[in-house]
Amino acid sequence: MRIGLIGLGGMGRGLAKNMAAKGIDLTVSDLDQSRVDHAVGLGAKQGSTAAQMAADCDVLMICVTTAEAVQSIALGPDGALAHMSPGDVLVDHTTVSAEHVDLMRAQCDAAGVRYAEAPMTRTPAHADRGEVNILFGGDEELIEHLRPVFGTYAENIFHVGPAGHAIRLKLIHNYIAFANVATFCEGFALAAKEGLDMSKVIGIISAAGGKSGMMDLYGELTLLRDFTPHMSLSNAQKDVRYYAEWLEQAGLPGFMAQSVHQTYALASIMGHGDEGCTAVIKAYEDPTGVEAKLPEAQ
Structure with a gap:
């Protein structure tokens, strides 16, 4: 799979490091060019726009700070989702709102794109060591499809239930x-x-x-x-x-x-x-x- 990762902050930096170290075909993007340069030095490729990365990758991961930031990247005519192919996967690693997850799933379903709701727990230090916890909400086939990728940076991958349950459990945990x-x-x-x-x-x-x-x-x-x-x-x-x-x-x-x-x-x-x-x-x-x-x- 060709993987794109948008967001190389505290958690995303560790995800990129571990995917690159384990041979994932990885393209990265971030507003901070120094973070991109660091990931490229570890073996990733530099991406351009979210739309171009979406067109070039089979799986696009977004790991930023807010629901609003995810939507600005993914939605609209110039957003990533409009440039993804049916059957592609959009992985949302951001801690977002329950309302956002429901919206993104509906938008992805309409585009024929599979939405993977996958918030994480633990800290950037765990991400750096490849030891995050992933909470996944959705169908079994999709989590198994993504497990080889998730396994490069996660110690535990929890299938917590149907769509919408992962972010809800994450918000309860964080609160x-x-x-x-x-x-x-x-x-x-x-x-x-x-x-x-x-x-x-x-x-x-x-x-x-x-x-x-x-x-x-x-x-x-x-x-x-x-x-x-x-x-x-x-x-x-x-x-x-x-x-x-x-x-x-x-x-x-x-x-x-x-x-x-x-x-x-x-x-x-x-x-x-x-x-x-x-x-x-x-x-x-x-x-x-x-x-x-x-x-x-x-």
């Missing part, structure tokens, strides 16, 4: 994860304001029911003041926003979701959107001038 981050950051900020020993704070929480996967990943880094954007705050805000909108569309109360979203939104408005997701703690710290940190933090 829970980012709500957890917002919660422990709030607690850390309060502990710091009240003068608690932060090494004891994180030690006690991690030894009991407050322990979580996100705290294992980011708790100590937060208190070391390391806000490297492994997952940016702006992306966290976007994912929680999609979840909150979907929750409302489903007719469920969204008190908690809106609170989490507005906390990330405030931190972003304060200028921390390009930092890591745990920079949400600064929404609590900045007004007080107190930082939650371990004694060894710089």
Whole structure:
């Protein structure tokens, strides 16, 4: 299969690296030419426009940041979809909205193109090592068709159910994860304001029911003041926003979701959107001038 990949950011960069290393016929594109040059140095080919890549490839993958970005690439007379052939596959690796997935599937069906809903979990470090998790929603034949490609950069490929289920499960997962981050950051900020020993704070929480996967990943880094954007705050805000909108569309109360979203939104408005997701703690710290940190933090 001739594979095209649009989007070489945190996750896409690792996907390209592993596909190229394992002999995939890969063409890449990104708004940042330095990312393209890096992928070409690893064995990929440089693509041109989305339309041309769509015409030249059997499988076109899009791994960008938002549903709106995917639609700008794929839809319209100059979009990728208009230049794909019947039977081609459009793989959507972006964390998008539930509404977007339903729209894209309908558009692809009308064009005779197979839409592969395949959001990912884990971090850019996992992508670099070829260890992402892929959540796939759709029919068995399509996932088996793509499995040899997915297998070059995924540790786990989960077939979670029919069309539409993968993105919905991904949004639930991300909401829970980012709500957890917002919660422990709030607690850390309060502990710091009240003068608690932060090494004891994180030690006690991690030894009991407050322990979580996100705290294992980011708790100590937060208190070391390391806000490297492994997952940016702006992306966290976007994912929680999609979840909150979907929750409302489903007719469920969204008190908690809106609170989490507005906390990330405030931190972003304060200028921390390009930092890591745990920079949400600064929404609590900045007004007080107190930082939650371990004694060894710089």
